[in-house]
Amino acid sequence: MIDLDGSTGEGGGQILRSALALSLCTGLPVRIQHIRAKRPKPGLMRQHRTCVLAAAAVCGAQVQGDELGSQTLVFTPGAVQAGDYAFSVGTAGSCTLVLQTVLPALMRARGPSRITLGGGTHNAMAPPFHCLERSFAPLLRRLGVGLDLELRRHGFYPAGGGEMLATITPGPLQPFDVLERGALQDSFAECLIPALPRSVATRELAVLGQALGWADAQLRTPVVRQNEGPGNALMATLEHAHVCEVLTSFGDKSVSAEQVAHRLVQQVRAYQAGDGALGEHMADQWMLPLALAVADSGVAARYTCTDLTEHARTNIEVIEAFLPVRFSTVEQGAGWRVEVVLVR
Numbered sequence: 001m002i003d004l005d006g007s008t009g010e011g012g013g014q015i016l017r018s019a020l021a022l023s024l025c026t027g028l029p030v031r032i033q034h035i036r037a038k039r040p041k042p043g044l045m046r047q048h049r050t051c052v053l054a055a056a057a058v059c060g061a062q063v064q065g066d067e068l069g070s071q072t073l074v075f076t077p078g079a080v081q082a083g084d085y086a087f088s089v090g091t092a093g094s095c096t097l098v099l100q101t102v103l104p105a106l107m108r109a110r111g112p113s114r115i116t117l118g119g120g121t122h123n124a125m126a127p128p129f130h131c132l133e134r135s136f137a138p139l140l141r142r143l144g145v146g147l148d149l150e151l152r153r154h155g156f157y158p159a160g161g162g163e164m165l166a167t168i169t170p171g172p173l174q175p176f177d178v179l180e181r182g183a184l185q186d187s188f189a190e191c192l193i194p195a196l197p198r199s200v201a202t203r204e205l206a207v208l209g210q211a212l213g214w215a216d217a218q219l220r221t222p223v224v225r226q227n228e229g230p231g232n233a234l235m236a237t238l239e240h241a242h243v244c245e246v247l248t249s250f251g252d253k254s255v256s257a258e259q260v261a262h263r264l265v266q267q268v269r270a271y272q273a274g275d276g277a278l279g280e281h282m283a284d285q286w287m288l289p290l291a292l293a294v295a296d297s298g299v300a301a302r303y304t305c306t307d308l309t310e311h312a313r314t315n316i317e318v319i320e321a322f323l324p325v326r327f328s329t330v331e332q333g334a335g336w337r338v339e340v341v342l343v344r
Helices: 013-026 046-057 095-106 129-143 198-212 257-273 280-285 287-297 310-322
Strands: 002-005 030-033 062-064 072-076 084-088 113-119 146-153 162-169 184-192 233-240 244-250 301-305 325-331 336-342
Touching (some): 002 013, 002 310, 013 030, 013 095, 013 310, 046 072, 046 084, 046 095, 095 113, 095 129, 095 162, 095 287, 129 146, 129 233, 129 244, 129 280, 129 287, 184 198, 198 233, 198 257, 244 257, 280 310, 287 301, 310 325
Parallel strands (some): 002 030, 084 113
Antiparallel strands (some): 030 072, 062 072, 113 162, 184 233, 233 244, 325 336
């Protein structure tokens, strides 16, 4: 039994999600206490409970403490089964985080899986769909796993109602290094404004374009489906030869269109000023799949990133509790270098 304290480090839901994912992958039962202790509303919220139920569904686990608000969970996994699954958060809680909970196990299963997910697809506290599609999935394919994503309906806070489909095709995991971004090949911005006036997109894109010196062809307003939203996400995509970074700023009733744009401009400039290949959020998301690849193959792997957040450092502690790997992190230029090695 692996015992974890959910109040350590960043003290949020990532400890729960990574622990569930690694329990599925290793077959080791886990007990987590003080779940989300550092959040204003500690314990399992709907999104986190959906992660627990999804993890249990793909392996027939025995679970204690999975009710809403629970701060202690005991999860005893069974054998992971590939197949067709459907999970819905029921609120605007992130369905991309539910996917990240079961993905590591299903990408090492004996057959392909299809997962239909309902909830929030674009959430300020989670990787938006476009980040997974453009940044994460290409890296995973290079690792040896097929991950195809389809956005069926946008889901924003507070209404939710989004839907996405993930098709996972397992394969042997082959670690690789991500040390440089490579040449910039394309950069563009998109403004999602379901159920909002088009003037919101016009103002946001104008401010961003002027600040970054981007041409009109780089400023886009994609067509969204009817009866979606309301919601607002301003996204910048930076496509390099080796990596793709997607940065997002979310609108809110109390935030002007100009403020939304300025926040994204700051994110873009911060990434451009850094030396790391991966942005700070992708550096966190990449840890677990890469660690599994290192554990399976015995081959060490490295990557560089713009920053290592407390969220990422907490993730390292959870991963090392389950897998025979060790992370080393050193500052390098305007960023960090991360190495994952097998501990024999």
